[in-house]
Amino acid sequence: MLETITLQEFEQLHVEKQSYMQSPEMASLLEKRGYTVEFLAYKENNRILVATMLQSMPMTGGLHMEITLGPLVFDASGLKIFYQELQNYAKQKGALELLVFPDASYQDYDSNGQPTGPQNTLELDLLQDLGFQFQGFQTGYTASAPNWVYLKDLTGLDQKSLLNSFTKNGKALVKKANTFGIKLRPLSRAELSLFKEVTEATSSRRDFSDKDLAYYEAFFDSFGQRAEFMAAFLNFQEYTQEIQKGHQALAQKIAKLEERPPSTKRDNQLREFNAQLETFQVRLTEAKDLVAKYGDEDVLLAASLFLYMPEEAVYLFSGSYPEFNKFYAPALLQEYVMKEAMKRDIRHYNLLGIMGEFDGSDGVLRFKQNFNGSISQKVGTFTYFPSPLKAKLLRGLKKIIGR
Numbered sequence: 001m002l003e004t005i006t007l008q009e010f011e012q013l014h015v016e017k018q019s020y021m022q023s024p025e026m027a028s029l030l031e032k033r034g035y036t037v038e039f040l041a042y043k044e045n046n047r048i049l050v051a052t053m054l055q056s057m058p059m060t061g062g063l064h065m066e067i068t069l070g071p072l073v074f075d076a077s078g079l080k081i082f083y084q085e086l087q088n089y090a091k092q093k094g095a096l097e098l099l100v101f102p103d104a105s106y107q108d109y110d111s112n113g114q115p116t117g118p119q120n121t122l123e124l125d126l127l128q129d130l131g132f133q134f135q136g137f138q139t140g141y142t143a144s145a146p147n148w149v150y151l152k153d154l155t156g157l158d159q160k161s162l163l164n165s166f167t168k169n170g171k172a173l174v175k176k177a178n179t180f181g182i183k184l185r186p187l188s189r190a191e192l193s194l195f196k197e198v199t200e201a202t203s204s205r206r207d208f209s210d211k212d213l214a215y216y217e218a219f220f221d222s223f224g225q226r227a228e229f230m231a232a233f234l235n236f237q238e239y240t241q242e243i244q245k246g247h248q249a250l251a252q253k254i255a256k257l258e259e260r261p262p263s264t265k266r267d268n269q270l271r272e273f274n275a276q277l278e279t280f281q282v283r284l285t286e287a288k289d290l291v292a293k294y295g296d297e298d299v300l301l302a303a304s305l306f307l308y309m310p311e312e313a314v315y316l317f318s319g320s321y322p323e324f325n326k327f328y329a330p331a332l333l334q335e336y337v338m339k340e341a342m343k344r345d346i347r348h349y350n351l352l353g354i355m356g357e358f359d360g361s362d363g364v365l366r367f368k369q370n371f372n373g374s375i376s377q378k379v380g381t382f383t384y385f386p387s388p389l390k391a392k393l394l395r396g397l398k399k400i401i402g403r
Contacts, residue, residue, distance in 0.1 A: 002041065003043060018310070018312075022053050025224070027053055033218060042078050048074055049077065051071060061096045070102070083130050084130060086100075100382045105377065113358030132384045141208055147356060151350055151375070170369075180234060180239060183233045183235075187230075192220060198300060199211070229303060233298035234324070240288060253273055257273065300321070302320035311346075313344075313348070314349075
């Protein structure tokens with residue numbers, strides 16, 4: 001039989017790479033959003049084998065119950081009985097549907113989508129044998145937990161060697177971004193409207209759903225020091241001054257070179273420096289246009305929500321303005337979170353969702369591949385209907401009335 005445990009008891013439980021979705025902070029957030037949250041455990045000889053955070057919400061005809069990226073498994077021998085007892089619990093509580101999205105990998109892949117290990121069918125087989133309906137292996141982006149995630153292992157890396165662990169393109173992006181004078185700082189709660197504005201602009205451009213401002217405020221309150229709404233700003237007046245300094249320094253180098261006797265080495269350097277000078281001139285023209293538009297103020301380029309959980313850092317939400325793409329601020333934010341994770345002795349970085357399509361069509365994947373990680377395909381979503389006939393009748397009714 002499942003036992004109810006307290007929040008404090010649940011808080012003491014830890015497994016490797018435990019998801020933020022199974023955390024006291026997420027419980028707090030869900031309760032603020034109207035969910036009922038319970039902590040359940042299956043024990044043998046007073047030892048917890050399996051535990052979970054279960055969330056529920058009223059729906060037409062009963063309750064919707066859900067376990068997202070759980071349960072926490074301390075001894076796999078208890079999984080079968082745990083799920084059987086969970087089904088009984090759902091019936092007793094009058095649930096219309098019980099949804100389970102285990103935090104289990106079905107298969108691991110390299111950064112390019114090539115399998116690196118065997119398929120793990122343990123929970124897939126178990127849940128189907130127990131009468132859960134498997135929703136199938138899916139690609140694309142989903143509203144709930146992602147079916148495909150991109151991961152970066154920070155083990156063996158430090159502040160200096162991190163950059164060299166990126167791909168050639170990733171290194172170039174970060175190096176370039178570090179030359180612009182971009183300032184990174186966390187947003188305060190009062191500034192979360194800035195975060196909402198940039199994520200909303202990004203979601204409308206990329207056609208995915210955004211959260212409302214109240215959600216981000218509730219997230220800020222629930223996760224506290226574990227959450228950073230990190231933003232990248234640039235002052236274009238200061239940026240222009242730095243370009244002018246660089247331009248002048250390069251012009252002086254060219255003038256000195258021109259004083260030297262002609263040689264192949266000198267002529268090659270002159271060609272290289274003159275090409276750089278042209279780039280400076282283009283950047284200066286662009287910078288002056290940006291100063292005319294934005295003046296002497298720090299302008300938001302991009303922002304990301306990062307979590308620092310005991311077992312992993314997580315890249316949750318983000319947004320950027322296309323007008324400022326040439327400054328590569330999102331790459332700089334990624335370098336920042338990985339360095340910060342290592343400072344906090346966190347060695348797993350979860351960049352979350354990708355589509356699971358490896359034909360070049362997934363721009364989010366292309367961005368994340370710059371950081372040279374790996375890919376995990378989750379086992380997916382399973383649904384159990386405690387009263388299948390009732391659920392079927394309600395689905396039919398909804399179809400008839402067009403809801």
